[in-house]
Amino acid sequence: MFIVSEEHARDLMTEAAGFDAVESVFAAMSRGDAYNFPVIREAIGHADALYGFKSGFDRAGLVLGLKSGGYWPGNLGRGLTNHQSTVFLFDPDTGRPTAMVGGNYLTAIRTAAASSVSIKYLARPESRVLGIVGAGHQSHFQIRAAVAQRQFERVVAWNLHPEMLDGLERTVRELGLMFVRADRPDLCEVADVIITITSSHDPLLMADWVRPGTHLACMGTDTAGKMEVDKHLVAKATVFTDEVAQSVTIGEGQHAICDGLMSEEAITPIGDVINGVHGGRRSADEITLFDGTGVGLQDLAVADAVVKIAEEKGVGQRIDL
Ligand code: NAD
Numbered sequence: 001m002f003i004v005s006e007e008h009a010r011d012l013m014t015e016a017a018g019f020d021a022v023e024s025v026f027a028a029m030s031r032g033d034a035y036n037f038p039v040i041r042e043a044i045g046h047a048d049a050l051y052g053f054k055s056g057f058d059r060a061g062l063v064l065g066l067k068s069g070g071y072w073p074g075n076l077g078r079g080l081t082n083h084q085s086t087v088f089l090f091d092p093d094t095g096r097p098t099a100m101v102g103g104n105y106l107t108a109i110r111t112a113a114a115s116s117v118s119i120k121y122l123a124r125p126e127s128r129v130l131g132i133v134g135a136g137h138q139s140h141f142q143i144r145a146a147v148a149q150r151q152f153e154r155v156v157a158w159n160l161h162p163e164m165l166d167g168l169e170r171t172v173r174e175l176g177l178m179f180v181r182a183d184r185p186d187l188c189e190v191a192d193v194i195i196t197i198t199s200s201h202d203p204l205l206m207a208d209w210v211r212p213g214t215h216l217a218c219m220g221t222d223t224a225g226k227m228e229v230d231k232h233l234v235a236k237a238t239v240f241t242d243e244v245a246q247s248v249t250i251g252e253g254q255h256a257i258c259d260g261l262m263s264e265e266a267i268t269p270i271g272d273v274i275n276g277v278h279g280g281r282r283s284a285d286e287i288t289l290f291d292g293t294g295v296g297l298q299d300l301a302v303a304d305a306v307v308k309i310a311e312e313k314g315v316g317q318r319i320d321l
Contacts, residue, residue: 006102030271
């Protein structure tokens with residue numbers, strides 16, 4: 001079994017490799033070549049922790065495995081990240097473990113890659129202003145991945161906790177872009193693409209604020225009860241997702257569907273667009289919305305990619321198990 005530590009994963013993994021891995025596995029999901037297994041997520045009754053597994057099999061890439069981990073709210077006090085995850089890969093021919101990979105950095109890379117894929121396929125080509133709602137850990141990765149897809153000149157940002165915007169401003173300026181703080185309606189007024197990446201349970205963007213032609217990548221809603229955008233905005237937009245089953249249960253789709261504002265059939269897997277089965281954006285006026293809920297196959301894809309990079313570079317450790 002090959003071991004790639006958290007530190008090595010951070011050193012070796014690139015946004016570009018993450019993008020390729022996630023784009024490829026979304027395409028495999030759409031072809032029916034890759035599928036996710038039911039997610040397990042449980043409160044363990046200790047340390048206020050939420051623990052679970054996300055797993056799946058990509059038959060095309062021969063990647064089988066799981067991401068195990070969850071949320072330990074007391075970790076920050078111990079100098080550790082609250083979200084903890086580790087990926088395990090197995091040989092699909094024998095079931096033998098092939099790799100164990102630190103998954104914290106990779107989770108941020110694969111989440112940012114998903115919204116970046118959506119921007120590549122759905123945002124208007126001339127998009128120049130990137131809006132971001134949220135300024136936590138993931139937001140930095142989101143911006144770095146998004147700027148690879150369009151010639152953005154300016155980032156317009158809002159966050160519930162404004163002091164967190166200072167760190168995001170540093171990231172944006174390092175990328176050579178202008179950074180502007182704005183209220184949410186003003187942000188919607190100027191942004192061509194908007195990424196939402198918060199822990200909100202209430203709508204932060206309303207249907208009548210968002211301009212025709214905007215592409216939204218809604219990345220924060222990954223649990224029942226969470227919500228970042230008005231359900232009427234979801235119903236008004238053309239909705240794409242990583243996995244329809246998750247969009248309607250734990251993603252932005254859950255609220256609009258529950259209230260009968262739209263049907264599940266109106267939601268398209270982004271893999272269909274990658275594979276050319278769906279044409280994607282139909283006009284410059286259409287509002288497109290990517291509901292990024294986060295699937296286990298994304299984790300396995302980036303873990304497999306970093307294992308290959310580590311093996312090529314002779315980094316990592318092989319053990320007999
Ligand atoms: P973080 O704790 O570092 O940051 C949280 C962000 O949400 C901050 O910007 C904070 O100001 C904001 N926030 C908190 N409560 C809010 C509220 N009630 N209303 C509006 N904003 C609020 O978290 P992070 O690691 O940046 O993750 C952000 C979100 O993304 C989390 O909800 C996380 O579960 C989710 N996430 C989704 C995926 C996916 O694949 N879709 C992957 C990883 C994380």
